[in-house]
Amino acid sequence: MDKGIEIRWHGRGGQGAKTAALLLADVCFKTGAYVQGFPEYGPERMGAPITAFNRISPEDIRVHSNIYYPDLVVVVDDTLLNSVDVTAGLKEDGAIIINTVRPRDEIIPLLKGYKGKVYTIDARDISVKALGKYFPNTPMLSAVVAVTGLMDWSLFIREMRSSYEHKFSKKPEVIEGNMNALELTYEALKEQLNEN
Amino acid sequence: MSVKDRMSGNEAVAYAIRQIDPDVMPAFPITPSTEIPQMVSNYIANGMMNTEFIPVESEHSSMSATIGAEAAGARSLTATSSCGLALMWEELLVAASNRMPCVLALVNRTLSGPININCDHSDSMGARDTGWIQIYAENNQEAYDNMIQAFPIAEDKRVHLPVMICQDGFITSHAVQNIELNEDSEVKEFVGEYEPEEFLLNKGNPVAFGPYAVSNYSMEAKKAQEKAMEDSKEVIISTARKYKERFGRGFELFEEYRTNDADYIMIIMGSAAGTAKQAVDDLRKKGIKAGVLKLRVFRPFPSEEIANALKNCKCVAVMDRTESYNGNGGPLSSEVRAALFEYKIYPEVVCYTYGLSGRDFTVENVYEIFDELSGVSEGNIDIKQHRYINLRTKEEA
Numbered sequence: 001m002d003k004g005i006e007i008r009w010h011g012r013g014g015q016g017a018k019t020a021a022l023l024l025a026d027v028c029f030k031t032g033a034y035v036q037g038f039p040e041y042g043p044e045r046m047g048a049p050i051t052a053f054n055r056i057s058p059e060d061i062r063v064h065s066n067i068y069y070p071d072l073v074v075v076v077d078d079t080l081l082n083s084v085d086v087t088a089g090l091k092e093d094g095a096i097i098i099n100t101v102r103p104r105d106e107i108i109p110l111l112k113g114y115k116g117k118v119y120t121i122d123a124r125d126i127s128v129k130a131l132g133k134y135f136p137n138t139p140m141l142s143a144v145v146a147v148t149g150l151m152d153w154s155l156f157i158r159e160m161r162s163s164y165e166h167k168f169s170k171k172p173e174v175i176e177g178n179m180n181a182l183e184l185t186y187e188a189l190k191e192q193l194n195e196n
Numbered sequence: 197m198s199v200k201d202r203m204s205g206n207e208a209v210a211y212a213i214r215q216i217d218p219d220v221m222p223a224f225p226i227t228p229s230t231e232i233p234q235m236v237s238n239y240i241a242n243g244m245m246n247t248e249f250i251p252v253e254s255e256h257s258s259m260s261a262t263i264g265a266e267a268a269g270a271r272s273l274t275a276t277s278s279c280g281l282a283l284m285w286e287e288l289l290v291a292a293s294n295r296m297p298c299v300l301a302l303v304n305r306t307l308s309g310p311i312n313i314n315c316d317h318s319d320s321m322g323a324r325d326t327g328w329i330q331i332y333a334e335n336n337q338e339a340y341d342n343m344i345q346a347f348p349i350a351e352d353k354r355v356h357l358p359v360m361i362c363q364d365g366f367i368t369s370h371a372v373q374n375i376e377l378n379e380d381s382e383v384k385e386f387v388g389e390y391e392p393e394e395f396l397l398n399k400g401n402p403v404a405f406g407p408y409a410v411s412n413y414s415m416e417a418k419k420a421q422e423k424a425m426e427d428s429k430e431v432i433i434s435t436a437r438k439y440k441e442r443f444g445r446g447f448e449l450f451e452e453y454r455t456n457d458a459d460y461i462m463i464i465m466g467s468a469a470g471t472a473k474q475a476v477d478d479l480r481k482k483g484i485k486a487g488v489l490k491l492r493v494f495r496p497f498p499s500e501e502i503a504n505a506l507k508n509c510k511c512v513a514v515m516d517r518t519e520s521y522n523g524n525g526g527p528l529s530s531e532v533r534a535a536l537f538e539y540k541i542y543p544e545v546v547c548y549t550y551g552l553s554g555r556d557f558t559v560e561n562v563y564e565i566f567d568e569l570s571g572v573s574e575g576n577i578d579i580k581q582h583r584y585i586n587l588r589t590k591e592e593a
Contacts, residue, residue, distance in 0.1 A: 029202040038371035062470035065558040
């Protein structure tokens with residue numbers, strides 16, 4: 001990693017955006033990076049818009065404010081596009097990843113003229129196929145690594161396996177499902193990665 | 197050997213508590229410090245520490261039980277935030293005046309109202325005159341390091357006072373960052389065995405704690421307490437030095453960041469100090485001689501040392517993360533101006549109130565403040581001595 005990256009997550013309470021931000025910090029830490037992962041707390045309600053943040057850097061991170069000029073924005077729920085200004089401050093040479101069932105061409109006009117790279121991913125489809133349930137955070141985490149190249153893909157897969165084996169030591173049946181979700185996301189994004 | 201890890205500020209403090217393995221921890225949950233007793237309870241349930249955990253029905257009781265356990269001769273601590281600290285009020289003074297070397301892990305959160313769960317320093321600043329030593333942290337690492345130094349300071353025979361270890365609610369308590377952790381055995385050795393001199397369960401040597409004192413004695417007791425607070429400064433410094441020699445990290449009363457040749461210095465506490473240091477690095481690249489004095493110890497207040505550190509600069513910004521409602525700036529502003537007057541050092545001083553109830557504080561805010569300081573010292577602008585930063589205007593609201 002030559003320089004740092006700042007990421008802003010938009011989700012709804014209960015969807016795991018905060019968990020995804022903390023998991024990303026976790027896996028980047030294992031590659032030797034300096035990491036920061038934190039949520040912004042308001043009145044906590046299921047379904048209310050929430051924000052979480054990541055700073056990943058080759059140098060010690062001292063800033064403790066929220067992120068206003070992110071390199072990457074991750075939208076875990078596309079209904080937020082109607083109510084939250086998700087591209088606010090997003091760098092033009094940055095990117096946005098949106099979880100949606102709709103095709104990318106339908107999403108781009110909703111982004112207030114954002115000129116950077118736009119990626120869409122159907123995390124629900126992937127999660128249901130891989131895990132049998134809707135947990136968008138694993139596909140979204142995978143999409144972040146695929147889009148940013150924050151770390152080598154095979155290293156990411158190896159570290160995630162070891163982290164799931166630790167986290168789900170009492171529920172080993174969900175390990176393979178989560179690993180599948182990571183891989184399926186990469187496959188689903190391949191075309192867009194080549195285009196962009 | 198230190199171990200590199202990543203964890204939140206709350207996890208770091210709970211980890212330190214496990215390593216210290218105190219005798220007793222009474223606690224009552226309150227956001228954003230709830231995770232600390234929760235994680236300690238897990239450690240205890242998993243057989244990883246021997247602390248007696250007492251679930252109580254309120255913070256008044258958690259502090260009362262901490263005092264009771266400490267008086268019995270047990271090393272004791274608790275954790276809380278905001279209204280929890282407010283409910284402990286009476287007991288905070290009882291702990292200090294009875295010279296109980298207990299510890300409180302405080303996760304700073306605003307006091308009502310409007311009711312809000314986010315960070316400012318109104319809880320601990322309200323308790324600044326209760327007789328507790330107060331130590332503040334910039335990040336998870338400092339919260340961890342300060343926690344390990346708390347009992348050696350509190351239990352020193354020259355001190356015998358309670359210690360409050362403060363960190364910023366959510367901003368550091370819930371942010372996962374890199375951290376270096378000490379080995380368990382090294383922490384145990386650093387903290388040492390607790391050997392109370394006078395305690396209730398000391399068979400054959402009966403004592404009383406907290407009896408009535410008539411006026412003939414009460415004032416002397418308070419003066420003795422004040423003397424202990426003065427003497428604690430030396431102990432805080434020597435403990436920090438010992439810690440740094442051993443583990444290679446930390447600061448004494450404050451950190452001076454690029455202040456040596458600075459024309460403009462910002463005095464600030466807690467997590468915002470990190471943001472300020474980043475901004476200072478950016479400004480230095482543009483040739484602006486800015487620096488940061490990050491205050492670690494607010495009680496005892498290092499008046500002489502701060503005045504001395506400010507003697508060569510032109511203009512100072514004092515940053516308060518609480519409001520005193522006195523029309524004259526916050527508590528840090530009052531203390532710093534009093535110190536400068538006492539030691540006859542007269543830079544221009546501007547007092548800022550920032551970050552109330554979790555209002556964000558950014559590097560851009562720091563640029564803005566240093567810009568104002570240079571305007572003031574050049575005589576280009578005339579601004580009020582007490583200002584709010586990052587306050588929304590009527591149009592923005």
